[in-house]
Amino acid sequence: MNIQYIGEHLLVGQLGTMFIWLAFISALLIPVAFFVAGKKPSAAGRKAANNLYLFHFSTLLASSLVLYYALANHNFEYSYVWQYSSMDLPFKYIISCFWAGQEGSFMIWAFWQALLGLFLLRINTEWRGKVLTVLALGQVFFLSMILGLNIGGIHIGSSPFVLLRALPQNIGSDFFNNPNYLTMILDGNGLNPLLENIWMVIHPPILFLGYAAMMIPFSFAVASLWKRDYYGWLKPAMPWALFGVLHWVQEFYWEEDGHTSHSLSAVFGPGIRWKMLRLCPGCCL
Secondary structure (H helix, E strand, C coil): CCCCCCCCCHHHHHHHHHHHHHHHHHHHHHHHHHHHHHHCCCHHHHHHHHHHHHHHHHHHHHHHHHHHHHHHCCCCCEHHHHHHCCCCCCHHHHHHHCCCCHHHHHHHHHHHHHHHHHHHCCCCHHHHHHHHHHHHHHHHHHHHCCCCEEECCEEECCCCCCEHHHCCCCCCCCHHHCCCHHHHCCCCCCCCHHHCCHHHHHHHHHHHHHHHHHHHHHHHHHHHHHHCCCCCCHHHHHHHHHHHHHHHHHHHCCCCCHHHHHHHHHHHHHHHHHHHHHHCCCCCC
16 A cells, blocks of 8 residues: 655655665775775875775765754654654754664764774875774674664664654554654654753763774774784874773763762873883874
8 A cells, every 4th residue: 555645754764864875885895995905006096995985974974964954853754753852852952862762872983983084094004994994894883783674584773764654563553554644743752851961962972982982993903913013003003092091981980970080080091101101112192
């Protein structure tokens, strides 16, 4: 039965889904591009690989903006928007709706990793390709969690742009067989009250930034095994490790005691730096 639904903003979901797929496909192609650029070194090959990474970041940014658009405009035909937002939320809490669910959390994690990866485009050429290859494979995993794939009846992840009427439990229901069902959805389910706090507008994205930052030392470590250079990775990786570790110390005590957090950062920060300098003499941290 082909039902012509009234009032749905389908273009929003189509654009968001398209950008996620483009981000996923480009993440798959990035290792190939850097491998080819490494095998046949040329300015054109490096530029093409770098541009592909920039394209990957752009598609993630675009998909994030589309999701924010759906949330800000209360497009309740989308399951994610209905489940985590409502009409009475002020805009500052609409921002929190983005990471209120698993899909949005994976999106912001992947976005931060892609953003930090932009800095890696400027590192030494001999490390760039291998480090960004590992980082891109991490992106493939995160993006596979928001594609909403169904392989042989096995669901892998869920898309933030799935329609409310397309959920398995809603397919075929009398309510969603009504072409004008949107007029009967007056409000969304609303945001978790624990997230309706100004600090929770700041805390989760900064937390995910810390997680994303730790992917970079990991990428350098894997690249060092690939290159069989077991010490050369320490100098470029340690500033990222320091950033991630101090970030986690700060975040761990965020909600408990801000003074404790700053004290721990002051106590452990120099110690971590000293240890890194012992591991990597000459590192400038």
